[in-house]
Amino acid sequence: MKLTSGWTWIKIYTLLIYVWMFTPIVAVVLLSFNPQQFGSFPMEGFSFRWYAKLAGNATILGAFKNSLVLGSLTAVLTTAIGIPAAMAFVRYQFPGKETLNTLLLTPIMIPEVVLGVALLIFIRWLQQPKSFALLLIGHVVLTLPYVLLVVQARLVGIKKEYEEAAQTLGASPFQTFRSITFPLLAPAIFAGMLFSFTISFDDVTATLFWATAQNQTVPVKIFGMLRNSISPEINALGTVMIVLTVSIPLLAGYLSRRFARGNGA
Amino acid sequence: MKSDKWKPWALLAPSLTAVFLLLVIPVCFVVVYSFWLRAPSGGDIPAFQFGNYAKFFADFFYPSLVIRTLRVALETVVLCLVMGYIPAYFFYRTESKLKPFLMILIMLPFWISFIIRTLSWINILGDTGLINHVFIKAGVIDNPLPMLYNEGAVLMGLLQYLLPFMILNIYVSLEGIDKSLTEAAKSLGCTEWQAFKEVTLPLSLPGVSAGCLLVFVLTCGTYLPPMILGGPGNDMIANLIFKRIVGTLDWPFGSALSTILLALLGVIVYTYNRYLGINQIFKTLQ
Numbered sequence: 001m002k003l004t005s006g007w008t009w010i011k012i013y014t015l016l017i018y019v020w021m022f023t024p025i026v027a028v029v030l031l032s033f034n035p036q037q038f039g040s041f042p043m044e045g046f047s048f049r050w051y052a053k054l055a056g057n058a059t060i061l062g063a064f065k066n067s068l069v070l071g072s073l074t075a076v077l078t079t080a081i082g083i084p085a086a087m088a089f090v091r092y093q094f095p096g097k098e099t100l101n102t103l104l105l106t107p108i109m110i111p112e113v114v115l116g117v118a119l120l121i122f123i124r125w126l127q128q129p130k131s132f133a134l135l136l137i138g139h140v141v142l143t144l145p146y147v148l149l150v151v152q153a154r155l156v157g158i159k160k161e162y163e164e165a166a167q168t169l170g171a172s173p174f175q176t177f178r179s180i181t182f183p184l185l186a187p188a189i190f191a192g193m194l195f196s197f198t199i200s201f202d203d204v205t206a207t208l209f210w211a212t213a214q215n216q217t218v219p220v221k222i223f224g225m226l227r228n229s230i231s232p233e234i235n236a237l238g239t240v241m242i243v244l245t246v247s248i249p250l251l252a253g254y255l256s257r258r259f260a261r262g263n264g265a
Numbered sequence: 266m267k268s269d270k271w272k273p274w275a276l277l278a279p280s281l282t283a284v285f286l287l288l289v290i291p292v293c294f295v296v297v298y299s300f301w302l303r304a305p306s307g308g309d310i311p312a313f314q315f316g317n318y319a320k321f322f323a324d325f326f327y328p329s330l331v332i333r334t335l336r337v338a339l340e341t342v343v344l345c346l347v348m349g350y351i352p353a354y355f356f357y358r359t360e361s362k363l364k365p366f367l368m369i370l371i372m373l374p375f376w377i378s379f380i381i382r383t384l385s386w387i388n389i390l391g392d393t394g395l396i397n398h399v400f401i402k403a404g405v406i407d408n409p410l411p412m413l414y415n416e417g418a419v420l421m422g423l424l425q426y427l428l429p430f431m432i433l434n435i436y437v438s439l440e441g442i443d444k445s446l447t448e449a450a451k452s453l454g455c456t457e458w459q460a461f462k463e464v465t466l467p468l469s470l471p472g473v474s475a476g477c478l479l480v481f482v483l484t485c486g487t488y489l490p491p492m493i494l495g496g497p498g499n500d501m502i503a504n505l506i507f508k509r510i511v512g513t514l515d516w517p518f519g520s521a522l523s524t525i526l527l528a529l530l531g532v533i534v535y536t537y538n539r540y541l542g543i544n545q546i547f548k549t550l551q
Binding site (some may be wrong): 006007010011013014017018020021022023024025027028031038040041042080081082084085087088091092094100103104106107109110111112113114115116117118119120121122124125137138140141144148198201202203204205208209218219222223226230234235238241242245246248249250253 | 269275485503506510519523
């Protein structure tokens with residue numbers, strides 16, 4: 001590549017965009033270690049004071065537990081219904097395929113606010129109270145299209161011939177699934193689960209409609225804490241969230257590369 | 266393979282049921298509710314009347330909120346484009362070994378909760394935030410500049426949320442361009458800039474327009490940045506919906522507002538799909 005002066009400017013511009021994007025996030029992490037009362041610059045030392053305070057806060061720990069349980073159940077449920085659907089789209093030809101695929105992806109294009117309102121009104125019409133179940137079904141709807149997209153992309157790479165070969169060689173359908181299809185599918189399942197877990201764990205826009213004081217997730221709790229103004233505690237809680245939800249996809253990427261190498265694919 | 270016909274439907278059944286029951290029907294309910302009445306006691310009365318819509322158009326306050334939403338969304342789209350095209354082009358052309366790392370970095374914000382990304386700007390723009398701290402320390406100003414609780418702050422939050430979507434859409438489109446085309450243009454005597462203008466730029470437009478649509482639609486449906494970073498005059502339509510549904514529990518009017526937002530975005534997405542096709546967006550999200 002020719003190093004024209006134009007290219008230098010492109011590099012500088014891109015660098016500046018990165019700086020712009022990450023300065024606020026780095027500030028959250030840095031300030032969470034600032035022992036000073038008001039959670040603002042300048043840094044006056046380095047302490048885990050606010051983390052210790054978080055660890056002693058029962059409602060925050062409760063919110064964490066809620067978020068973890070909700071995210072895990074969402075991941076299991078969404079993947080359980082999403083993988084078969086993705087297989088149908090990748091493996092079979094049937095009338096109305098394109099339309100149905102678009103239909104299952106529309107939740108992405110429907111504003112989360114409307115999604116939040118819609119499910120809430122539905123529950124109200126059914127005369128059910130807001131509950132943990134509402135959060136769970138809401139998060140399943142919210143994450144399903146993303147799981148479909150991710151899993152479909154992975155499935156395209158798995159050839160049907162492997163299964164056909166196994167069956168030709170005398171394997172039963174169950175044996176074929178257990179020793180051929182499932183191992184090949186595992187990375188897709190894994191990716192789908194991590195994806196829906198993270199989306200569920202992070203979501204705030206729709207969740208604020210569905211959550212109650214008893215069923216708070218961490219982002220909802222942060223929203224409630226913000227009412228008073230930003231505090232070092234919020235920065236610390238934000239940092240814990242960032243570390244958790246950022247390390248998950250990075251780990252997933254690493255593991256799926258290991259997987260791929262292990263399969264020799 | 267005739268006997269296989271039922272298989273895809275069996276595989277699809279759970280997902281279709283979930284989306285139909287938990288999305289299609291509830292959204293229909295929103296539309297139905299928007300014609301209902303609100304009793305003085307706070308209960309809802311089934312009815313078919315246009316009072317909620319009349320209320321929306323009776324006071325210019327409500328339409329003005331929609332106009333502001335559209336204006337802010339348009340500003341966000343333009344700024345995302347200005348800020349996003351060059352980094353996307355950088356990814357396309359760079360041969361740096363750091364490219365995979367830089368690509369992961371640009372996607373990292375997707376994995377950080379929207380609420381954290383939004384509130385993180387308070388640490389930067391607030392009275393005791395980074396910018397004011399640096400300026401006061403440097404002696405440029407004596408008193409903190411008020412940078413929070415205005416439209417600029419709202420735009421910062423929106424841009425940080427939406428820029429990765431724009432960059433990725435453009436990048437995917439650029440990546441699909443055969444690089445030998447620009448080589449051909451240059452060997453025929455085009456300068457680098459001419460080759461970009463005549464070949465690369467036009468071929469990247471599908472990604473640009475897909476990114477613009479996605480950013481526009483997502484901006485119109487969000488209430489967090491105006492709520493956290495904006496002042497009283499920065500509310501958008503989604504903020505109003507949130508206040509009516511969660512705050513004052515005015516279900517019928519909240520439903521009417523949701524229906525209006527949905528209809529507006531529906532028209533925009535439909536028009537876009539009619540002329541440009543929507544699949545590009547789903548392609549990028551993979």
